[in-house]
Amino acid sequence: MQAACRCRPASGSDIVAVTGPEIERLIALLAKLPGLGPRSARRAVLQLIKKKETLLVPLAAAMGDAAEKARICSTCGNVDTQDPCAICTDATRDPAVLCVVEEVGDLWALERAGAHKGRYHVLGGVLSALDGVGPDDLNIGKLVERLSSGEVKEIVLAMNATVDGQTTAHYITDRVSGLGIAVSRLAHGVPVGGELDYLDDGTLAAAMKSRRPF
């Protein structure tokens, strides 16, 4: 016997307009943000309208500001309000070490952690045969160009520990071999605060293999 469908009856609930067109439009646009769906967008819009002066008006202004001033750094691919970005123009940073990341979000994560005192290079994605992403779709040509200037002595490959990320790391290692630049990657191991019992086998094996004198 076939199991009965347990899903809720289709009510078309997310396309019925229940308020004015300007408000419905705001809900539809907010629902496109990652982390928000049609229902949470409705809740967010009600909150915004409730706090019109303290939240909705400043947010509208901040979005206009950001739309006007946000720039993609033409050197590294970071998102900032200046081009070149604040990191590329910061003279106190070590120009000899370049950290290569997949996305701007990864760069921001490393910056928040204060983990890197050199500069960055954002690829804008990873090589992926399935998604049809080849080397020309990524910011790799510009990376090789930067490395050819002779200023960079080491690149740190900070790709995600996924198959595509590691494929990309290998590809970049191949491309830069012969330029006399040291290539390193982030360490694999037990996350700080992590419990062994909950870790996957691959991470545990990597942590054991790369064990350090205590």
Next chain:
Amino acid sequence: MQAACRCRPASGSDIVAVTGPEIERLIALLAKLPGLGPRSARRAVLQLIKKKETLLVPLAAAMGDAAEKARICSTCGNVDTQDPCAICTDATRDPAVLCVVEEVGDLWALERAGAHKGRYHVLGGVLSALDGVGPDDLNIGKLVERLSSGEVKEIVLAMNATVDGQTTAHYITDRVSGLGIAVSRLAHGVPVGGELDYLDDGTLAAAMKSRRPF
């Protein structure tokens, strides 16, 4: 022996500015929306900047529009772009049945479900001794005023099935007794699509008590 703290080391990660002030300000404001925190706000902002022309610019305009046009209906408390709202001015709706809800979100949910063909009244909250919310903090005076006009023959109390919601329902029942108006409430029972095994005892008991001829 005391258990070691398992939380991540405090890194102050959400207050370190890693990009331009206009973008940081947008992140800080977006993080105030319900359903978004500092991290998801960062992800959302990167998405917005990536899709500047198709998402960020229209969203800024939609927010400006909504800020300018959103109104609280002075009759029922609904949020719309006109006052009185589209529901209060809709002549095809039955003015004799008034559905009383806690919040505008509840009104919108009932509208999406197409569950009510009369008009609404939004209280703007519930009575709560703990939170110090009394009858004067809610839109109850206006409700009694609307009921006194004689047009309304029945009110449907559609409060949440919480202690505060039910307290509020009882209070309103007391206030309107003597006006000759029928007072009903939403049915309690098994949610459509729900499985008995996963329902709480109170709901099952209510569903059994209110059983209907089949």
